[in-house]
Structure formats: C-alpha cells, structure tokens
Amino acid sequence: MVSLPKKIEITEVGPRDGLQNEAGLIPTELKIQYINALLAAGVRKMEVTSFVSPRAIPQLADGEEVFKKITKPKDAWLFALVPNLKGLERALAAGVQDIAVFTAASETFNKKNINLGVKESLEVIRQVVREAKGKVRKVRGYISTAWVCPYEGNIQPKKVLPLIETLLDLGIEEISLGETIGAAAPLEIQKLLEQALKVTTVDHLALHFHDTRGTALANVWAALEMGFYKFDASSGGLGGCPYARGAAGNLATEDLLYALHRMGMITGIDLEKLSQASLLMGRALRKTLPSRYLSTVGK
Amino acid sequence: MVSLPKKIEITEVGPRDGLQNEAGLIPTELKIQYINALLAAGVRKMEVTSFVSPRAIPQLADGEEVFKKITKPKDAWLFALVPNLKGLERALAAGVQDIAVFTAASETFNKKNINLGVKESLEVIRQVVREAKGKVRKVRGYISTAWVCPYEGNIQPKKVLPLIETLLDLGIEEISLGETIGAAAPLEIQKLLEQALKVTTVDHLALHFHDTRGTALANVWAALEMGFYKFDASSGGLGGCPYARGAAGNLATEDLLYALHRMGMITGIDLEKLSQASLLMGRALRKTLPSRYLSTVGK
Numbered sequence: 001m002v003s004l005p006k007k008i009e010i011t012e013v014g015p016r017d018g019l020q021n022e023a024g025l026i027p028t029e030l031k032i033q034y035i036n037a038l039l040a041a042g043v044r045k046m047e048v049t050s051f052v053s054p055r056a057i058p059q060l061a062d063g064e065e066v067f068k069k070i071t072k073p074k075d076a077w078l079f080a081l082v083p084n085l086k087g088l089e090r091a092l093a094a095g096v097q098d099i100a101v102f103t104a105a106s107e108t109f110n111k112k113n114i115n116l117g118v119k120e121s122l123e124v125i126r127q128v129v130r131e132a133k134g135k136v137r138k139v140r141g142y143i144s145t146a147w148v149c150p151y152e153g154n155i156q157p158k159k160v161l162p163l164i165e166t167l168l169d170l171g172i173e174e175i176s177l178g179e180t181i182g183a184a185a186p187l188e189i190q191k192l193l194e195q196a197l198k199v200t201t202v203d204h205l206a207l208h209f210h211d212t213r214g215t216a217l218a219n220v221w222a223a224l225e226m227g228f229y230k231f232d233a234s235s236g237g238l239g240g241c242p243y244a245r246g247a248a249g250n251l252a253t254e255d256l257l258y259a260l261h262r263m264g265m266i267t268g269i270d271l272e273k274l275s276q277a278s279l280l281m282g283r284a285l286r287k288t289l290p291s292r293y294l295s296t297v298g299k
Numbered sequence: 300m301v302s303l304p305k306k307i308e309i310t311e312v313g314p315r316d317g318l319q320n321e322a323g324l325i326p327t328e329l330k331i332q333y334i335n336a337l338l339a340a341g342v343r344k345m346e347v348t349s350f351v352s353p354r355a356i357p358q359l360a361d362g363e364e365v366f367k368k369i370t371k372p373k374d375a376w377l378f379a380l381v382p383n384l385k386g387l388e389r390a391l392a393a394g395v396q397d398i399a400v401f402t403a404a405s406e407t408f409n410k411k412n413i414n415l416g417v418k419e420s421l422e423v424i425r426q427v428v429r430e431a432k433g434k435v436r437k438v439r440g441y442i443s444t445a446w447v448c449p450y451e452g453n454i455q456p457k458k459v460l461p462l463i464e465t466l467l468d469l470g471i472e473e474i475s476l477g478e479t480i481g482a483a484a485p486l487e488i489q490k491l492l493e494q495a496l497k498v499t500t501v502d503h504l505a506l507h508f509h510d511t512r513g514t515a516l517a518n519v520w521a522a523l524e525m526g527f528y529k530f531d532a533s534s535g536g537l538g539g540c541p542y543a544r545g546a547a548g549n550l551a552t553e554d555l556l557y558a559l560h561r562m563g564m565i566t567g568i569d570l571e572k573l574s575q576a577s578l579l580m581g582r583a584l585r586k587t588l589p590s591r592y593l594s595t596v597g598k
Binding site for chain 2: 004183184185186187188211212213214215216217218220221222252255258259260262263264291292293296
C-alpha cells in the first residue's frame with residue numbers, strides 16, 4: 001500500500017477558468033455572491049478573475065469590481081490571472097496580492113490561445129514577475145497542454161521540463177501543469193510527473209486535470225500515489241476547454257472533494273456548501289453542471 | 300512503476316443491466332440491433348438479457364426472442380441472468396449457454412432487490428448451479444453492494460469474503476464484485492481486493508464499478524495496479540442503480556475503453572463502433588447518455 005498525502009490543497013478555478021467560457025455575460029453581483037459562497041465553503045486558494053483584455057474576454061471585464069467587492073479572508077490566496085504588464089497594472093490597482101501567469105507546452109496552442117509563441121510568452125512572464133516583485137505575495141504559473149495538445153497531439157516531457165525549470169528560476173513557487181483537453185490517462189500522467197520530480201518537488205507542482213473523457217479522478221489517484229497533493233478544480237465542473245465541444249471540461253471540485261474526503265484526506269472545504277455555490281451558479285446559467293457528484297445532490 | 304495487465308476482459312452489461320432501468324418498453328428488434336452492433340464492435344462477453352419474471356421487469360420479458368435472434372459468434376460468452384430454477388428453464392429452452400446468478404453482500408439490499416435474504420439467495424444459486432451442471436458452459440456470479448449499500452452503508456470485507464468463497468465452492472468461475480451505488484473510492488476498493496486475493500486470484504474476479512460520483516475510472520486504475528483485468532461496463536453508461544436518482548450509473552464502456560486503449564492495453568473492442576451502438580440506443584431513447592467520452596463523439 002502506497003503512502004498517500006493526508007492534507008490536500010485545492011485551487012478553485014471556477015470563477016475564472018470556469019466562467020470564462022460562458023457565452024452570456026454574468027452579472028457582477030452574481031459572480032461576487034458565487035465567490036463569497038465558495039470562500040464560505042472553506043476554499044482558500046482560488047482564481048477569482050483575470051485581467052486580460054476586456055475585448056478578448058468580455059466575461060471577465062469586471063475583474064476590478066469583482067476583486068474589490070469579494071470578501072478577502074486573511075488566510076486565502078486569491079489569484080488573478082495576469083497576461084502582461086498592462087494586466088499587472090490593473091490587478092495591482094485593484095488591490096490584487098496574488099497573481100497567476102500562463103504559458104503552454106505546445107507552440108501551436110500558445111499561439112492560438114494567447115497569440116504568442118512559447119519563448120515570447122516566457123519573456124512576457126519574465127517582465128511581469130520582475131515588475132511584480134515586492135508588490136505581490138505569490139505568483140502561480142500555468143503550463144497548459146503539458147500532456148496533450150489539441151493541435152500537436154502528445155507532448156513529450158522533454159518539452160515540459162525546461163518550462164518548469166524556467167518558471168522556477170523566475171521565482172514562481174507553484175506551477176500548475178494542465179492536462180488541458182482531458183485526453184491523458186494515468187500512465188502518461190505518471191510518466192511526466194516522474195520526470196518532473198527530477199527537477200523539482202511535489203511542493204512546487206499543482207495538477208490541473210480535465211474530465212472530458214472521465215479520466216480526471218483516475219489521474220488524481222495516479223498523482224496522489226506519487227505524493228502530489230495540490231490539485232486545481234472547478235466548482236460544478238464549470239468551464240473547460242472550448243476545443244472539446246459539448247464535453248465536460250474541468251474536473252469538478254465536488255467530484256474531487258467527494259473522493260478525497262471518502263479516503264480520509266483533508267481539504268478544509270465543506271462539500272455540501274461548495275455544492276450549493278455551484279448550484280447557485282448553475283441555476284443562474286440555466287444549466288445542469290457536469291459534476292457527477294452534484295447530480296446526486298439536486299438542482 | 301507497477302506492472303499492469305496488458306489484456307483486459309470487458310463484460311458489456313448494457314443490454315441487461317443498462318436497459319433494465321429504462322421506463323419505456325424498448326422494441327425487441329431495436330435490442331437485437333443494439334446487441335448485434337456491440338458484437339460487431341468486438342464485444343465477446345456480454346450480459347444479453349435476463350430471465351426474471353416478466354411481471355417484475357417487463358422491459359426484459361422478451362428475453363427468449365432477443366436471445367434467439369441475436370448473432371452468436373462462437374467465441375462470445377453471451378450471459379443471461381437467471382434468478383431461479385424457473386428462469387434457468389426458460390434460459391435453457393431459449394438456447395442460452397452461459398448464465399449469471401446474483402446475490403448481494405447486504406442483507407437489506409438483497410431483500411429489497413430480490414426479496415430474499417443473503418442465505419436464501421445462496422440456496423437458490425446452489426439449486427440453479429446444480430441443475431445447470433452439464434447444460435451450460437459458464438456461470439458468472441454477481442455480488443452486489445460489495446463495498447457500499449444504499450441502506451446499510453459501508454460493507455465490511457468480512458461480509459464479502461465468505462460469499463466469494465461460497466460461490467467459488469459452487470464451481471462458479473468468475474465472480475463480479477459490484478460497487479453498486481458508485482460511492483467507494485480507490486482506497487476502499489484496494490482494501491477489499493487485497494483481502495479477496497487471500498481467498499482467490501485475479502482470474503476469478505471481475506469488477507463492476509458505477510460512476511455515480513465520477514470515481515469509476517479511478518477505481519479501475521486502483522484495481523489494474525493490483526493486477527485485476529476483468530471489468531464490467533455498460534455501453535454509453537446506460538442504466539445504473541435506481542437508488543441513485545438523476546445520477547450516472549454504470550461505468551460507461553466508452554470511458555473505460557478510452558482510458559485502457561490510451562494506456563496501450565488490449566480489449567479487442569473497437570471504441571468508435573461501440574460508441575455508434577450506444578448512440579443508436581441513445582437516439583431511440585431520446586437521451587443523452589452519460590458517457591463522458593461519448594459526449595466528445597456527437598449525437
């Protein structure tokens with residue numbers, strides 16, 4: 001029997017990654033209510049919004065207002081996604097203390113997603129991190145398509161490892177590896193993670209799995225067995241990758257919590273309260289959210 | 300890295316376990332078309348129907364006709380569920396060669412499900428197996444609620460192990476352990492399986508997981524790591540336990556195939572063809588079936 005981590009850190013990405021792909025504009029007040037409900041459920045790491053161009057993502061154009069009005073527990077890390085110096089400026093002006101930056105292991109995905117090659121995106125991250133120094137508490141780094149790219153197919157670990165090293169060198173403490181399209185299975189997950197442990201430790205890596213084909217919790221289990229204890233998830237399973245149409249996207253926080261709690265692991269999050277936060281958003285969106293667990297709870 | 304099984308045996312339960320819970324009567328011809336499509340996809344172990352009382356389960360009252368009219372590849376095991384001697388008689392008259400019998404680890408579940416206590420159900424199985432001797436090829440035994448019961452809660456391994464031993468003593472070669480309500484997580488799965496390996500081998504045990512809370516593939520992975528290679532699944536995720544309302548039930552064969560094939564394992568089943576069989580039934584039922592993988596395929 002393997003030795004499993006006892007305490008799990010979950011980063012809730014529903015308010016940003018989840019809502020970003022919603023077509024209809026969601027009222028700012030509802031977002032605030034939703035985020036506050038997530039915090040009240042015990043979430044202490046959360047991606048709350050993004051300071052990307054409002055023209056690129058109108059859904060998150062209200063980032064300043066959202067950030068200003070949400071409750072801010074002292075022990076909570078409330079990340080805002082910052083794509084560049086302009087975004088950083090807006091984030092800092094709104095009082096943001098924790099930022100997230102992003103790149104992808106796939107050149108094509110990076111170009112289609114943020115219109116920058118991998119190298120260029122690393123240069124932007126370098127600028128942001130340098131400028132943010134002393135002005136923010138924590139920087140989180142995302143590496144999307146760390147296993148599979150919708151354009152390039154399988155991504156080899158040798159493409160991912162140098163990115164991890166570069167982000168670590170920049171002083172980024174936590175790197176979230178994204179299995180962006182929900183295509184990889186446990187063996188692949190473990191293959192990259194074994195390599196990654198040669199350049200860093202489990203303390204510096206979070207895992208961001210998608211449940212497009214039902215593999216997310218299997219991948220979580222495969223990572224837990226290796227000692228990984230940081231996972232991203234989206235309340236209700238909100239959002240996901242627009243390149244996997246009609247399919248579930250992000251691993252639902254409820255499904256993750258259910259399995260972890262069932263195994264006696266500690267997350268600090270109240271599953272029932274979090275489910276209610278998801279249902280609140282689900283009702284507003286008039287959607288049945290994809291979380292499996294949530295479907296056992298009601299509407 | 301663990302040593303994983305290479306060749307996986309899947310028992311498709313869609314035509315019986317899947318369709319049994321459908322409210323509207325499905326035309327016999329459609330069932331035959333569906334079963335033949337599953338066989339054409341490469342399925343070689345399947346629960347095709349049941350010879351329970353037509354009054355109890357009207358949906359499967361056409362068991363004789365279904366069995367007679369489906370194609371019967373020589374290398375296929377086509378199981379019919381047989382609840383008692385009367386059912387066996389009907390099955391044999393229809394030309395059935397492979398039968399399945401069932402009980403549950405939970406006394407309460409057994410009583411609510413088949414109106415027999417565990418001991419009484421074992422006595423019925425004993426009669427059926429004795430009578431079937433020399434008249435059938437293979438007998439499969441189900442033990443439902445092997446981990447969790449919707450009425451009694453957690454089921455301890457000590458309740459399950461004697462049942463496994465009893466069924467083995469009766470000459471039943473393959474026992475399918477059911478995680479009937481999709482509530483258990485990998486650690487629990489491994490706990491019972493470790494105990495089970497003290498009384499038998501992986502060759503005699505199949506695993507029947509439900510995906511109600513998204514844990515099914517994680518449980519599959521946990522079992523694969525221990526060398527288990529026999530799994531039950533339902534095409535499209537059809538059916539499931541009526542006690543978990545609104546929720547996904549059976550692990551979808553598509554989701555299982557996707558993950559296994561992705562890891563280089565061999566099932567002999569063509570995922571795309573099997574998906575088409577599910578979509579055929581889904582269209583007829585006017586339902587979006589719960590399989591995650593299937594939602595990436597279309598309608």
